[in-house]
Every structure is written in structure tokens, then in C-alpha cells.
Amino acid sequence: MIAGLTWLLGCQLVGEVVVRTTGMPVPGPVVGMVLLFVVLLVRRPGDDAGVVRTSDALLRHLQLLFVPAGAGVVGYLSLIRDDALPISVALVGSWVLGLAVVGWTVTLLSRVPAGRERR
Numbered sequence: 001m002i003a004g005l006t007w008l009l010g011c012q013l014v015g016e017v018v019v020r021t022t023g024m025p026v027p028g029p030v031v032g033m034v035l036l037f038v039v040l041l042v043r044r045p046g047d048d049a050g051v052v053r054t055s056d057a058l059l060r061h062l063q064l065l066f067v068p069a070g071a072g073v074v075g076y077l078s079l080i081r082d083d084a085l086p087i088s089v090a091l092v093g094s095w096v097l098g099l100a101v102v103g104w105t106v107t108l109l110s111r112v113p114a115g116r117e118r119r
Helices: 002-022 028-043 050-060 062-075 077-082 084-110
Strands: none
Touching: 002 028, 002 050, 050 062, 062 077, 077 084
16 A cells, blocks of 8 residues: 555656646646556556555545535635636536537547547
């Protein structure tokens, strides 16, 4: 479990270092997650690997990670109330845009002939 947690935090640390040294406009944990994904693709750990067991344990308690976000919403409720219209438009607009992109992607992929799917 400690080794798995070390892998997760190590990838996040490397992501933070990469973002801060390059000035990328992406959060460090996102870069670390992509790095972890690449490492997992290359190493192909089994179900009993430490990083898999640790990730499963964290995912079982994922709802606890939303508590700070909920507290932030409550803390900034007056600001959210003042800007409710732009926030709502942004939320609905991004949802519609995401839905449209997924729909177009599914439509394009459904037109790919069966023989050309895996190259």
C-alpha cells in the first residue's frame, strides 16, 4: 500500500515539477495523471500490484474528496449568487458543447468500416 501511494504521489510531484519548470498552463496533478497512465501502460501491473490496490482503496472513499469542494462552494456562496447567470450559462454551454462533441465523435466512429477499426 505504501509503495502504491508512493507511485501516485511521485507521479503528482513529477507533474508539478514539469508544470513549474515549463510554465505549462495545465495543473500539475493532470500532468502527473497522464504520466501515471503512461507508466501503467508500459509496466502493465497486475491486479495485486500496490498501485492498483491503493487506487482501489482511494476510489472506495472518493466521496470524501468532494468535501473540500463543497465547503468552498458554501464559503463563496455570496460570490456565486452574484454571478449566478454567467456561471449557469457557462455550465449549460459547456455541457451542450461536450454533448455535441461526443455525439459527433460517435457518429464519425460509427461510419468507420469494421476492417479499419484496428490498425
